[in-house]
Amino acid sequence: GAVVSQHPSRVICKSGTSVKIECRSLDFQATTMFWYRQFPKKSLMLMATSNEGSKATYEQGVEKDKFLINHASLTLSTLTVTSAHPEDSSFYICRSEGSMGEQFFGPGTRLTVL
């Protein structure tokens, strides 16, 4: 079956650096990608939605200049956390959705900013 991978699975970085998280759909074409963040013991909060080849739509309160989303192809979407700070430490999860409604979550990326 289809698999969605995320890379890296874990990343530790210094404050002020940028971190890129990749979400790849391995067996199907992801027409829509959803990015979520999850703080410890909290729910998943939607950050943004992107359609292949279009600009992402961000949820209220999410800084689009800080969380850059690129969905240039049907198999790859990236989330870049720019100038990361400790408060950006979180678990980031992508969800891929195909044109027929098939959907798969990525395994998540745990970001720790020192």
Add this chain to the structure above:
Amino acid sequence: AQKVTQAQTEISVVEKEDVTLDCVYETRDTTYYLFWYKQPPSGELVFLIRRNSFDEQNEISGRYSWNFQKSTSSFNFTITASQVVDSAVYFCALSSGGAGGTSYGKLTFGQGTILTVHP
């Protein structure tokens, strides 16, 4: 606006007990979808079930069963004869579908219920 409420923050049971996880939702849409996901300690979400708003039939899958009641806007999840491997965070989620009618679109998640099953 859509909302999902999982009032039980944490539940602790002993193995072989039955346990029900509650989910109450709010939406103004007539067509919507309800989901349950399991999130084990690894973090990866595991899909358990999807229901659409026009299908109120209860469903059973092995030790899992779901009770969908539109009259009370609830979609409760019961695990029968719980096992230690059932220990995880369980999320209920709601969507009204995406553009074009063939996708599920945005998912609104509940706060999650931490289930701990003791041996």
